[in-house]
Amino acid sequence: MRKSLGERADVAVVGGGVAGLAAARELARRGLSVVVVEENRTGAASRAAAGMLAPQAEADGADELFELLCASREMYTDFVAALGEESGVRVEIDKAGTLYLALDERDEEEAERRFAWQSRAGLAVERLTADEARRVEPNVTPGVRVALRFPRDWQVESRRLVVALDAAAERLGVRIVRAVEALGVRVVGERAAGVVTSEGELEAGAVLFAAGTWTSRLRKFVGGDVENLNDDPQVEPVRGQILCYRQPEGQPPLFRHVVYGPRGYVVPRRGGRLLAGSTTEPGLYDCRVTEEGARSIAARAAELAPAVAALEVEDSWAGLRPRAADGLPVLGESADVPGLFYATGFYRNGILLAPAAGEIVADLLTNGATRLGTDALKAFSPERFHTAAAPPHLLAPQGR
Ligand SMILES: Cc1cc2nc3c(=O)[nH]c(=O)nc-3n(C[C@H](O)[C@H](O)[C@H](O)COP(=O)(O)OP(=O)(O)OC[C@H]3O[C@@H](n4cnc5c(N)ncnc54)[C@H](O)[C@@H]3O)c2cc1C
Numbered sequence: 478m479r480k481s482l483g484e485r486a487d488v489a490v491v492g493g494g495v496a497g498l499a500a501a502r503e504l505a506r507r508g509l510s511v512v513v514v515e516e517n518r519t520g521a522a523s524r525a526a527a528g529m530l531a532p533q534a535e536a537d538g539a540d541e542l543f544e545l546l547c548a549s550r551e552m553y554t555d556f557v558a559a560l561g562e563e564s565g566v567r568v569e570i571d572k573a574g575t576l577y578l579a580l581d582e583r584d585e586e587e588a589e590r591r592f593a594w595q596s597r598a599g600l601a602v603e604r605l606t607a608d609e610a611r612r613v614e615p616n617v618t619p620g621v622r623v624a625l626r627f628p629r630d631w632q633v634e635s636r637r638l639v640v641a642l643d644a645a646a647e648r649l650g651v652r653i654v655r656a657v658e659a660l661g662v663r664v665v666g667e668r669a670a671g672v673v674t675s676e677g678e679l680e681a682g683a684v685l686f687a688a689g690t691w692t693s694r695l696r697k698f699v700g701g702d703v704e705n706l707n708d709d710p711q712v713e714p715v716r717g718q719i720l721c722y723r724q725p726e727g728q729p730p731l732f733r734h735v736v737y738g739p740r741g742y743v744v745p746r747r748g749g750r751l752l753a754g755s756t757t758e759p760g761l762y763d764c765r766v767t768e769e770g771a772r773s774i775a776a777r778a779a780e781l782a783p784a785v786a787a788l789e790v791e792d793s794w795a796g797l798r799p800r801a802a803d804g805l806p807v808l809g810e811s812a813d814v815p816g817l818f819y820a821t822g823f824y825r826n827g828i829l830l831a832p833a834a835g836e837i838v839a840d841l842l843t844n845g846a847t848r849l850g851t852d853a854l855k856a857f858s859p860e861r862f863h864t865a866a867a868p869p870h871l872l873a874p875q876g877r
Pocket of ligand 1 (some may be wrong): 491492493494495496497511515516517518519521522523524525526529530636640657658659660687688689690691692716717718719754755795796797798799820821822823824825826827828829831841
């Protein structure tokens with residue numbers, strides 16, 4: 478007999494980052510019994526994120542992803558308020574907005590194009606001259622040529638968000654099994670029937686894979702065999718490093734806005750901290766901060782605001798952003814194993830996506846449909862990775 482990891486649940490979730498927790502919380506709010514298996518891997522993205530809720534600052538057109546990001550941003554105020562009540566943790570959301578700086582001719586052309594399409598589309602965006610930008614944020618570089626202000630591109634303290642999601646989920650009755658590795662989905666009669674873990678099996682009516690960049694390592698267990706999934710979204714890690722500066726006590730914050738440029742950003746946090754990011758390093762399951770990474774982040778932050786160079790670096794860290802082969806989120810039911818769902822591939826926008834993705838997964842799991850259009854869901858469906866003809870490889874469980 479297989480060792481059991483406790484009572485049967487309606488849904489078993491693999492991964493306790495924002496993707497898994499947002500879905501688990503929403504499912505529990507709808508009355509389902511939920512278990513989350515969370516291994517506490519070093520390099521998990523959610524605690525490393527800068528927390529920008531900024532679909533507009535980098536957008537050069539409206540596609541399905543842009544629409545979803547904006548829809549999620551619309552949900553954020555209520556999401557954070559509800560989370561605060563459910564968890565007792567105050568999630569810090571800052572609505573000062575984002576200031577995007579153009580520093581050379583190319584940046585300026587890009588900013589003008591972005592301003593033109595976004596204002597035509599009726600989105601909230603303001604074009605500022607160099608003087609206006611420096612009146613709004615006196616510490617940005619005198620080299621600024623033009624700036625865009627995005628009053629609705631906000632930011633949230635992402636670590637507090639994860640703490641709040643975790644606490645809210647538990648208070649709503651979600652069981653979180655910590656420091657246990659999930660190996661994959663148990664398939665019985667061609668349907669997902671639970672999760673196989675290093676400590677035993679967990680029976681469930683449905684399974685959600687939300688293991689960030691490690692999702693592609695999960696397998697299916699059929700009888701005594703271990704097989705590859707035929708719709709594995711091949712999520713790869715993209716390392717991002719962050720420097721955390723400390724402003725001297727008693728001084729007013731250097732910035733009110735998130736200050737964003739084509740090569741870097743700085744994010745002011747309460748209590749005198751200032752985050753600067755980041756790097757984009759694909760393919761590495763390595764979450765160390767490197768000398769080269771730190772040097773380039775510092776140079777790019779100083780390019781936006783020379784005053785940053787005088788600040789002390791208090792901390793630094795790195796996280797692995799989960800990116801699917803086409804860069805889009807993976808949200809929906811597996812074409813290979815009915816009853817298996819995915820919430821991964823959130824890449825650079827997982828914090829922003831949390832409320833919408835949680836709702837979509839809960840909708841699909843409970844109703845098979847969501848208020849999001851079918852076209853959008855098709856773009857994000859795991860079905861796009863389905864390879865019906867793939868031979869079932871017999872594998873040994875994977876190492877790290
Ligand atoms: C430097 C940096 C800056 C970022 N800035 C922003 C930003 O400003 N705005 C924004 O919206 N997004 C940002 N992101 C992206 C965002 O952090 C991610 O998209 C998001 O956190 C992904 O969440 P996740 O839950 O899918 O993955 P993760 O947070 O990585 O969580 C996956 C979880 O699964 C667990 N796990 C993995 N495998 C197993 C297993 N086999 N068994 C059990 N548990 C397992 C891990 O322990 C982990 O906790 C940033 C990311 C980085 C790295």
